[in-house]
Amino acid sequence: MSSSAGGNGILPSYQRFVNGVQPGQLFGRRSFRLREKYLILLVFLTFGIVCFGAFFFLPEDFRGHGSVNSVYQVYQRIQKAGPELLIPVPPNLQSQRMEAGYKINVIPIHHGNPRTEDIHLLKDKQKLQAKIDEEYQNQKTLEKPEMLSELRLRSSSVSTTFMISQWINMYETVPPEPSKKLPKTEGGEDQDAITRHRRNKVKEMMKHAWDNYVRYAWGKNELRPISKRGHSASIFGSSTMGATIVDGLDTLYIMGLREEFKQGRDWIAQNLDFDINSEISLFETNIRFMGSLLSCYALTGDVMFREKAVQLGERMLPAFQTETGIPHSLINLHTGASKNYGWASSGCSILSEIGTMHLEFTYLSDITGNPIYRSKVDHVRKTLKNLEKPKGLYPNYIHPKTGKWGRHHMSLGGLGDSFYEYLLKAWIQSGKEDNEAREMYNEAMDAITKYMIIKSPSGLLYASDLQYERLEHKMGHLACFAGGMFALGAKTQKSEMSSQHMDIAAGLTNTCHESYDRSATKLGPEAFHFIEGNEAKSLKNGEKYYILRPETFESYFVMWRLTKDPKYREWGWEAIQALETHCRVPGGYTGLHNVYQLDPQKDDVQQSYFFAETLKYLYLLFSDDEFISLDEWVFNSEAHLLPIRGKNPLYRAAPAL
Template identity: 55%
Template sequence: GGLRGATVVDALDTLYIMELEEEFQEAKKWVEKSFDLNVNGEASLFEVNIRYIGGLLAAYYLTGEEVFKSKALELGEKLLPAFNTPTGIPRSLFSPCSGMSWSWGWASAGSSILAEFGTLHLEFLHLSELSGNPVFAEKASTSQGGVMNIRKVLNRVEKPQGLYPNFLSPVTGNWVQHHVSIGGLGDSFYEYLIKSWLMSDKKDSEAKKMYDDALEAIEKHLVKKSAGGLTYIAEWRGGILDHKMGHLACFSGGMIALGAEHAGEERKQHYVDLAAEITNTCHESYARSDTKLGPEAFRFDAGTEAMATRLSERYYILRPEVVESYMYMWRLTHDPKYRQWGWEVVKALEKHCRVEAGFSGIRDVYTTTPTHDNMQQSFFLAETLKYLYLLFCEDDVLSLDDWVFNTEAHPLPVNH
């Protein structure tokens, strides 16, 4: 069950930006003729929003083609029932057909996930603007049942040490447990705070304050330096630090760089340096592997630095976060090492991940004869290849002054 064609929709804007005209037209035709939204089965609110709605919105803004806009709005309508909870915090899963929604079975006590309900804002504001229907913005925002409403709940609840735990009950509006992570389950919530402010042409001061306060708490409690001098962001479990960093958390170098541009003068250099240090650590996780691709998670304990110690964390599934940070760091500093690092990734992907039908993830980055996992994730075309391409483009191709990338690398216009 579930929606089809994630790769097609996720790749639309990449094809367009790369001027792959023929393939773009083929993809557009698929969206027009074959993209069926009335499917049974379950879908993740978060994944549908960032991959499908983000992909369709970006394709619309880049081309002006109405079909992308109408599909985005039609799909957006199907997400709204998930917000019918006592707090207005949406549940994680929904059925596009029946409008039912529910929580992940593995999420403690039926909770919703910070990175999921916190990563709707950019897209929902555009859905409201394009449809003329304020309901989308409200869902992301402050009126009853609304995305501003999500912020209201978050501002009301007590933050342990100023940190945001990953699990929140959509029924009570309270945290379900105190696990904090800048990697999976938390990651894009923080990214969408600074990006909401930038997308609003710096008018959304609430988002900027939430971002500044969260980053301050992260720096105070989670940012650490290893014995070997590598800066990393640890995870926090009820006050106890777990000295590991996930590949997903490697987006944070780029995020902090993006935010640094707009910090006060004295803080600006501090944040540029912090962003560079984190990005360097993520580069080390690639450089220290035999394939020159990074593991799913790497640790800083027992004498190990920036390497996976567990078998279950040694895989690479074509993730984009490290090259995403290279792209932002390049645009911010124009230090040639970022392009050099990006080119190392291109060569490693060609060597270890290219297969007959496309590209595949690998099961162990620490062997030069890796086994393929036989999967090409849709984010490889949406994000990994797009960020690598932009790293080698001029700065005016999707200028950061005019575009904000959603967490699936789909460009949305700044509201000038």
């Protein structure tokens, strides 16, 4: 179109002017107005800022290099700094921290002068920090093991000693009772080089088992070390309670694995919740969870452990609400409903379970000042004491409604075992003041010695089960603790029976060692017989398994401490080699289905008590006598350490009201 067309009126008559400029003028102009130049400059400036920000603030991977976790690291730093960002640090506390030379990302518990610190402000910050920690831990439990490993590697350059001192400052603790000498809970190396090597081997085994649990089953009850996933036994119901973490914690502490101890301690503080809507074993919950929490409180004074123990104790009390006060075996910690096993002699309670709470509940009353826990177990004991006992023996079953015995089955192994152990140890725990417990123990051992301790044709001593009047000529692995018990009873109170009880202790421990030595794997079966020319050997397929049990090693440890016979250490070392040969796998340690086969099938379960008992007793077997001294500590049925009143300043009893 020519330029003359506009003049001839060809353009539409309804075309508007733009800002007072005719169309021909707008498109024909060769320069911009000043306002338009500013607008264009603003657009380019905005674009530049966006590009600059993207380069410096987007995750490093978007720039083609760096760590995948950079954003995650920034998020962690913001989490840690959260309380400081939302609630400013008091000036005096700010200056103290800056002078100390560390970042303001931890809120230690202070006991300073309230005139110079705002206590309410600190409390608010602590609550906020706790909430942030909870959210962080919930996220961390879902992280891949590789990420946990990366984070540990990044922090490996930090001095472990410095980290431990910071942890101590972070936790509120109760000091030991006044004393000239504190118990030895650190070190404990023997002077002999071979013994030190063997002790360090047990520590390495603990590290191998723990690291794999952390990697593959963190927060779950137990680990399946072959399939490398979590496992929950029926004793825990359908719950996920971190049983391995709780059960293994005091072993980590006495082995000096403090970084691992802190890892477990913090999980308990932030994740362990007993509001569990599932039926679980009252007995197992007591010896594993309550026992460990109380042990860790005694060792560290950390009030968190005491608070968790109280929370658990309150939820366990409804099990005692029966016609006789004898507790049921199963309890729902959420509803408080309890009941007994259907298979237990027409719904009876079990002797070993109702009698294996005295150590924990007595100590819980002493450290809290609340007598209700002691009163419950004292009532159970008095009920049992006043019952007429057949031949002076305690049957394994008792009705919680009628208070009468069930089927007359007596055993020093399963169903009966730890009842007798706790009679002796309650007396020791009390500083030898609980004479009722010692008298009941002495009377029970007299009856057991008379009717249930048998010598085989070849001279092996064993503790037989007794069904009414009939001996079964069988001994279970669970009864192998009895060697140590008889020895401890004989050494702690001299009497005309002391010498005989020491002979029984040595004989039972020797028989349990024979049950190990007569297997292909050099590990003992679940039960062994003394019939038909077969002695200390299992005759049934369902009894040939080994599930990382500790009872034989418990007797080795006690017998070594009390007799100093070197054979007990040699037997312990044999067991360690057998565990390494047959039970160790890349993912941890597993039980065996048949100890009489050189290459047995594995059960793929790393039991929580492997940490609490098996490795602890083997470690102590090769430790110095003053380390966790038997004069200062008793072990509960799960080998958790409980202090002796009046002998151990770590008892930390609550002040009398």
